[in-house]
Amino acid sequence: MQVNPSFRLAYVPGVTPGKWVRVWSERLPDVRLDLLAVPAGDGEGTLREGTADAGLVRLPVDRDVLSAIPLYAETxxxxxxxxxxxxxxxxxxxxxxxxxxxxxxxxxxxxxxxxxxxxxxxxxxxxxxxxxxxxxxxxxxxxxxxxxxxxxxxxxxxxxxVAEAPQSQVALAWPEDRTTELVEEFIGIVRGRTVNSSRGRGAQPAAEPQKAAAPRKSQPQKGGQQKSGQQKSGQQKSGQQKGGQQKGRPKPAAGGRGAAAAKRGKPKRRS
Known part of the structure; x- marks a missing residue:
């Protein structure tokens, strides 16, 4: 029988992981997230021992063993x-x-x-x-x-x-040599990454680009060809009639009304 994976998250007093847990349950409903409350001084040791996969702890931690992402500083x-x-x-x-x-x-x-x-x-x-x-x-x-x-x-x-006092900084930490896909998923959640930009297993595979369909060649309708041919033949007949009329008409004398009209052209619009 296949056992669904789980993710163990430790957290120290004062840290409230609820908002990130809700995002996890929405994004990875098939992966159980187990919360482990630990004393303030035990956060680093819990991660070193492997009791938790990651933890919301207070800095400083040993950066030679643990990776850490600072999240916020408290008043x-x-x-x-x-x-x-x-x-x-x-x-x-x-x-x-x-x-x-x-x-x-x-x-x-x-x-x-x-x-x-x-x-x-x-x-x-x-x-x-x-x-x-x-x-x-x-x-x-x-x-x-x-x-x-x-x-x-x-x-x-x-x-x-107390404005002058030092501040406590909360961070997400995990063993550097155990940066799993689920750890990457939780890193994405606390950093506000979307599902598609996450590096963990919850990331959606990129959709393959669809090839653009080749444009269809429009086939001319037979009826349209016939109409076009009829129009052309009608234009030819009209041209023949005009040509016949031009032969019978006398050409206007140079410098007549036709030439004067051609020189005048269209009146210019006043600006």
Missing amino acids: TVVVFPKDHWLAAAEEVALGDLAEEVVFHPLDDTLGWPGELPGRPAIERPASTADAIELVAANVGVLLVPQSLARLHHRKDLTFRP
Whole structure:
């Protein structure tokens, strides 16, 4: 019995692959797409182990092993209790956090190039979810991509954008040595290619150009030939009659009315 192929797509928290999954189901209805939710720090390892064919992960990844196409960068926000003094601002600067305890969870996705702003916590939370619980307890604040702030939304918390903070970039990644037709198909979907421009198995074969039909030669109708012959014979007779009349008529004298009319010609139109 032939088993239909399947495609395994991993994705990290905060990434929503729904729009691409819908296009996949429309374009390749015979290929099952299996979604695999993985922790933020496990995206690259999942692809290395071959547990998934491709993944929506956060950069950076090892480019010597994985191919990656950056898709978008997320706005970084600071999460804090609703009654916090930061709630009065529309946008927060890093300097505003100088006296705040800023959590740095072990699954942090921002990749700070230097020291974190604010005061460090006594210990790092194990996960972003644990850090959110500490923020709700009014122990400190948390800097995360906006999608993670929405994912861990609570009624007693809110967030504001932080323009100066580094941003997390989401990418489509896959093992470089396993770039299959199905991977190419998903690449085409996330890049917005149409069915005909896709390189994967969903691409429609190009239609062969049709040869133009040779124009038909129109065959003259017999009745038309007879009519044409009758017209010609009638014209000949008419010519003979005119010729006979011309013989009997005297030629007009030079310089007469006929010559004057010929010289005048048609009157010119005034401009």
